[in-house]
Amino acid sequence: MHSPYRKGRKQGKGERRSLLNAAAFQDHMARLISLPSGGAGPVSTSGVVQVRRTASSRGGADEGKGRDEGEVVGRGHRLTLAQKYGLVSAPRSKLDEYEWMQAHAQSVQREDVKHGCPICYEDFKGEDRVLLSCSHMFHKHCLRSFERFTKQKCCPICRTLQYQKRVVTNAKELYEEDCATCIQKYYRRRLAQKRYKVALAMRVPNDEKERQEWCATRFSETNNKLIERLEEEDDSIERLLADLDRKIFFSRTAREIADTSLREPRDDRGAEDSSAASNGKGAGHPKEEKREIDWEGLKSKARKRKDKTCPICIGPLARKLRGDIALLSCSHCFHEDCIHLFELFQQAEDSKPICPLCRCEYEKKVIPNTEL
Template sequence: MAMRKSSKSKTSNNLVITSVAFQDHITRTLLHPNFSFSDPLLRCKRNTPKNPHARGRVENGLQQRQDGGNEREYVLDPAPPPLTLAQKMGLVASPAERLTEDEWMQVKARSVQQGESAQPCAICREEFRLQPQVLLSCSHVFHRACLRAFERFSGRKCCPMCRREQYETRVIHDAARLFRHQCATRIQACWRGYVARRWYRHMRKTVCPKDKDLRRKFFEAKLQELNDSFVRYCHTDTEAFLSDIDRSLSSSRRVFEQLERKSISEPQENDWDRIQSQVIQRGVWDCPICLTALCSLDIPTEADRSSHQQRRRTVLLSCSHLFHQLCLEAFESFAADSRPSCPLCRSAYHKKLI
């Protein structure tokens, strides 16, 4: 009898503990989430905003860029509450553990692979742009404000896409980075288009086209432009235009006068005799070009005529310099000017064979 009584008392005690554990779990999780048997007078402290109009605002992501500028990802869910007595006794399943950083990276990689950030928000059907976005543990992405509104009006924490309950949320900035990249790409495209159009307009004004009709129009436009500028110039100041013409004519006359002064007349026979006497007095009988001996200006004897004919002929210049005829002709053929100058004194000359 004593054994039966002890077993009945143990069973009744277990039933009492089990019922208390269930009541505690129901009270803390369903009816009064903020109530605790350890402190029954504990009141719920809600984070009420100081500004009464702050609840109606929609976050646009600009404040975060102004404050820090760094896009830091963080988990929005608070720390999980302590386990109830029923959960500790194994009567009720314990909540799932929070995702680690590696698991969040896997969820984000799956979301990027599905292109969630590149698509509009599934709740409001608008682009994310710079507005804050949240990533759920089920790899779906929404506006942070849209998800809050959905949870408030639905009355439960359930994913709007896959209906998964008790999910975790994490703030990400993938859509903001994509939007800034798109803006930079559009700005670069506009600038490159402007540069290309400007270069094309300049090319059309300066480069003559290959087509015959287009070439004719090109030169007609150029001629018309010159005529217009000439007419404008004449209409503005005729006296200045005529004075410019007079100055150009006077400068042309001066140039021609200088050319006439530089031109020399052909020497006469007496002049050639005087030049030969200067050569004899100088006594230089080597060609300055090939540096070989020249023939003497004295009249050769009959014994020297045969050897004199075999020598190369000599050319006397009006500047009293002697050269071999072949050497001087080679120098003249390589000269750039139409009228070459003397290789020694750089003066214009007339030549005579001796």
């Protein structure tokens, strides 16, 4: 038997409880949508107490400056009455490293980076990005703008309230790596395409008719290549021959000029020799007498050395035509016309005649080649 009083008391307790619940829930919702209430001020969805607007905005500015990867946003949880009663789920405690890894793995699996930032639809590129505890990823500045605009922390994709976020600071490195991979991918694809084309062209078909066609194509290609090559070589031979012709022409003209210039000094020397002979002396120059050059000794020295070629023209010293030899005071022997031409060159350069072999100044004596 229950007395009406007891029953009334029980009912009153239940009513009070449901009244409290309703009030707690109302308070929670009011705080959620940031309505002014008589309580301890608005509570953000992440549980961060927003005591003053300035404090929260200052916190936002600091967020961008010095926070490294891994520092979790969201401090100073204060539960509402509804959360304490269990009417609304309490904000999650800070995610540990393993949970963050799981969130990141989910993001990688969904290829969030490839799809770009869901707020601005731009690629992430090298810009800073944030990973939320719900595993969604955004540009850091985009999410900050979104939070400012909505005045609450609610994931723009999955509507998760009370999320935590961390900045991915190595975004630039990741982006560079992605770019490098992309370039490599295209380069490899291009190479593979080239190789495939070559391989395809070299594959012998199984069908008889196709094989005949393949052979004909291969043969004509090889033939064309051969003809092209031959034409190229013909060109080069013609060029070489033309070059040779030109060089021979220059040599001939040079030789003719030398011959005409040689005739005059030889006549002079003939006159000089005759005057020297009339004086009864071997050499034509008075200076040679003074220095008393031992021409016989030099001759025997040259004979001992067995000089057979003229070092200027590399031809044999004993020639039938223009057979005179110039014996220098350094004992070196040259064709008379060769050393004369060499002297002309040196005169043109305003330098004293020096022996082409030993580079010393000399006096010369012309002797017939039979004397060596």
